[in-house]
Amino acid sequence: MEQLWRQAPMPAVRVRDGAGAPGWELNDAxxxxxxxxxxxxxxxxxxxxxxxxPGDADRLFGHPVAQRVRCRTIALDDGRLIWLVPEAAPRAGPEHDRELIERALYMSDVSVWWVDSELRNIHFIRRGALALGNSGDVFKVPLADHRGQMHPDDVQAVARAAQQAMSSDRVADAMVRYALPEGGFRTLLTRRVAQRDADGRLLGLLGISIDLSDLAAERERSLRLSDRMRLAAETIGLGFWSRAVGDGPVDWDDQMYRLHHRPPSEGPPSLDEWLERHVHALDRDWMRERQQQSYAQWPPVDDLMFRIPVPGSDEVRWIHARTRRVERDGRRVSFGVHVDVTEQEIARLALAGERERLGFVLEAAGVGVWERRLDGRPSYLSDVGYRLRGREPSPLPMEEVIAESADPADFAAGEAALRRDIERGETYRHEYRVRWPDGELRWLASFGRAVRDSAGRVLYVAGIDIDITERRNAEAVARERLRAEQASRAKTEFLARMSHELRTPLNAVLGFATLLMHDRDEPPSVRQQERLARIETAGRKLLLMIDEVLDLAGDDSTAAPLLFEPLPLDELAADAVQRAQAAAREAGVELRLAARPLEGLVTSDRLRLSRVIDQLIDNAVRFNWPGGIVELRSWAEERADAPGWVLALRDTGRGMSAEQLKAAFEPFQRLGVEQEAIDGPGIGLAIVRRYVERLRGQIDVDSRPGRGSEFRIWLPQAPLPAIAAPPLLPESPRAAAPRPAATPALRVLAVEDNPVNLLLLREVFGMRPALAVELCEDGGSAIERAAAFTPEVVLLDLQLPDMTGVEVMQRLRADPRHARCRYIALSANAMPDDVQAARDAGFDDYWTKPIDVRRFLAAIDQLVVGFAAAPG
Incomplete structure (x- = not known):
């Protein structure tokens, strides 16, 4: 266009808009x-x-004589082009006609040329020469030169067209590309016809050329675009189709036939045939209904997915179809594309399944998912997230749900932690409390991480919520357990200290009372013996009460270990009756066994079971009336499919009410006899129940006020026959003493720092004059004396002023001279842990204070016999 208006023979004005451009410009004309x-x-x-x-207008122009000018304005992108056609007086003659024709041809972009009969030259009007890049003065060009300007591939086509025109009266066409001086080609449509004289002789060829360069370039661009679109469609598997509603034509491209596995020779199918043959049976009905709705409503765009079968196999392919609907010339036409998306759909379904499984796992695990948006868009909270806060899923924004359910202090701390972690680029972690609508308090743990854009700006924070209430409760329980364990250790330490502090003075009371009662050198009078017996009885009762209180205040870990063995009920009951006969006679109560012997062999601990029987007999005597009866009997009984025996104690005493029965086994319950002259701290039945439970037994009671009570102890049956009980220790320590001539000497080293206890040991050992005894008050002197004395038995107090008894034992054991020596701990610490610790440290035995003189001497006698029988 730019070259056209500048070189045109008609006056033209180019008006340009925009900054920096000239306002208007004229061509030469x-x-x-x-x-x-x-x-x-x-x-x-x-x-x-x-x-x-834009358009035509008439204007008067010039002076002194105005001239009418026809103006044609053409709008351009950057302005406008104005063609000026001055009105002039008509001029007759061929020259004027030629000028008019030339102008008309110029405006129509058509050039005229002719070739002489000798085919030597081609003649142009001015427009033709300009069109080929020649100067405006060239109107005749040698034909050979003119053809040399043609594209080599087009020369033969022009020659053939010229030959066709000369050999006939028909018009012959040829498309020719001409090289331009500035480079490139101009594409012209050339049309020629032969000129002949009246006799039919060839005068030459008359022709025209129409510039189709722009059209050719556009066609070339269209072809290239079409090729690219076709290549892209083939690459991504796009199939194109079109269909006119009714009996209009249907068109499928090659890709459509390939997608639907249809031979191209069959041509495109009708809609019904396509639905029946090429749409999967599972999608056919809804696709047909969808097509009917589309025809009725005629939406401009439709987008859907469906399946197609693969002939000869069970394979199914997924097709994504996009349809465009228009109306052209009053007729409805639809066209669109199909693309195979089977792989994508399989991947999508797999991803959807994975998401569904993940969602199921998260829901089953009680994990809530959330997104906190920071760009003003709505945040997200999963259904589980709502339920973790005791609420059903709702449109209520996440921020409101959190603010409403969270503890205010925890909410503020959580918001601060969220901002801090985002700024630092760290993972957000926060634990906080939420209150459910029903008031229940739960604990949640939140974990989140910021999601950023390419510039590093935070878009949102994504995270999860987990209910940690059970963990928090477990931690609280663990803390309580730790506190309880600490308290238990403190209590154990206290009980151990109390046991030591209480047993130490009782050691002297009981020891010296026993020595006084059985002193052969200065025997007490009958009255003194009676007084000493009361002192010893009171002391032993006090010791028993100390043991019971400590046992009641402790637990199984602090209680002395049990020694289970087969025990006959008859022997245990007979011994208990014998021990209680004196108290029963004094209270005027008859104490008896229902039969002799009582049946029953049970597995139990002798000491604890004897204590249980003694306590029950003592209660039955003390809470009875003068003239009352206490009777013991037994019978076999199974409980929980386990065989066992019941030892029952029935009395005719006061009895208990239902309220008293409820508190009977609670410690320090006197059951309403506080104002009566019935002694006792009220812990007997509590001790009884504790012992029975530790003995793997059961205890129950029937009682009625004024009619007495019956206590029944059930114990598991022993699988083995009873072992004969050892003979009772003699009442008099001196009576059991072996004769000096028959007893071998035994070297004993006793270490005791308490002067009273040391004096007691000296008196007790004095009752065995055949022994060689050395007494020391501390560990250092004991180690020094042992080197010369070489004891066979070492009795060690564990708490010495200069070192522990364990340290003394270990240093003596390290000396080969004391290899045969036996080490016995002698301590007022009677707690099981203390006993076990001493044995673990290396002691052979552990004797507790206060000393029972008779048992102490019996044990010493056994050591004498044992060393006498040992070889070497």
């Missing part, structure tokens, strides 16, 4: 015409300023 008019440029600019609307 316009400059000549303006100069001849005598109009100043400023007046001309003002004249053309009114020609801004």
């Amino acid at each position: 316009a400059r000549q015409w303006l100069a001849a008019s005598g109009l100043a440029p400023a007046e001309f600019e003002q004249w053309i300023a009114g020609l801004h609307s």
Whole structure:
């Protein structure tokens, strides 16, 4: 266009818009015409300023004689082009006609040329020469030169067209590309016909050329675009189709046939055939209904997915179809594309399944998912997230749900932690409390991480919520357990200290009372013996009460270990009756066994079971009436499919009410006899129940006020026959003493720092004059004395002023001279842990204070016998 208006023979004005561009510009013909008019440029600019609307207009132009000019305004992207056609007086003659024709051809972009009969030259009008890049003065060009300007591939086509025109009267066409001086080619449609004289002789060829360069370039671009689109469609598997509603044509491209496995020779199917043959049976009905809705409503765009079968197999392919519907010339036409998305759909379904499984796992695990948006968009909280806060899923925003359910202090701390962690780029972690609508308090743990864009800006924070209430409760329980264990250790330490502090003075009371009662050198009088017996009885009762209180205050870990063995009920009951006969006679109560012997062999601990029987007999005597009866009997009984025996104690005493029975086994319950002259701290039955439970037994009671009570102890049956009980220790320590001539000497080293206890040991050992005894008050002197004395038995107090008894034992054991020595701990610490610790440290035995003189001497006698029988 730019070259056309500049070289045109008609006056033309180019008006440009925009900053920096000239306001208007004239071609050569316009400059000549303006100069001849005598109009100043400023007046001309003002004249053309009114020609801004596209179309034709008539204007008067010039002076002193005005001339009518027809103006044609053409709108351009950056302005407009104004063609000026001055009105002139008609001129007759061929030259004028030629000029008019030339102008018309120029405006129509058509050039005229002819070739002489000798085919030597080609003649142009001015437009033809300009079109090929020649100067405006060239009107005749040698034909050989002209053909040399053609594209080599087009020369033969032009020659054939010329030959066809010369050999007939038909018009012959040829498309020709001409090389331009500035480079590139101009594409022309050439049309030629032979000129002949009256006799039919060839005068030459007359022809025209139409410039189709722009059309050819556009066609080339269209072809390239079409090729690219076709290649892209083939690459991604796009199939194109079109269909006119009714009996209109249907068109499928090659890809459509391949997608639907249809031979191209069959042509495109009708809609019904396509649905029946090419749509999967599972999608056919809804697709047919969808098509009917589309015809009725005619939506402009439709997008859907469906399946197609693969002939000869069970394979199914997924097709994504996008349809466009238009109306053209009153007729409805639909067209669109199909693309195979089977792999994508399989991947999508797999991903959807994975998400569904993940969602199921998260829901089953009680994990809530959330997204906190920071860009003003709505945040997200999963259904589980709502339920973790005791709420059903709702449109209520996540921020409101959190603020409403969280503890205010925890909420503020959580918001601060969220901002801090985002700024630091760290993972957000926070534990906080939430209160459910029903008031229940739960604990949640939140974990989150910021999601950022490419510039590093935070878009949102994604995270999860987990209910940690059980963990928090477990931690609280663990803390309580730790506190309880600490308290238990403190209690154990206290009990151990109390046991030691209480047993130490009782050691002297009981020991010296026993020595006084059985002193052969200075025997007490009968009255003194009675007084000493009461002192010893009171002391032993006090010791028993100390043991019971400590046992009641402790637990199984602090209680002394049990020694289970087969025990006959008859022997245990007979011994208990014998021990209680004196108290029963004094209270005027008859104490008896229902039969002799009582049946029953049980597995139990002798000491604890004897204590249980003694306590029950003592209660039955003390809470009875003068003239009352206490009777013991037994029978076999199974409980929980386990065989066992019941030892029952029935009395005719006061009895208990239902309220008293409820508290009977609670410690320190006197059951309403506080104002009566019945002694006792009220812990007997509590001790009884504790012992029975530790003995793997059961205890129950029937009682009625004024009619007495019956206590029943059930114990598991022993699988083995009873072992004969050892003979009772003699009442008099001196009576059991072996004769000096028959007893071998035994070297004993006793270490005791308490002067009273040391004196007691000296008196007790004095009752065995055949022994060689050394007494020491501390560990250092004991180690020094042992080197010369070489004891066979070492009795060690564990708490010495200069070192522990364990340390003394270990240093003596390290000396080979004391390899045969036996080490016995002698301590007021009677707690099981203390006993076990001493044995673990290396002691052979552990004797507790206060000393029972009779048992102490019996044990010493056994050591004498044992060393006498040992070889070497």
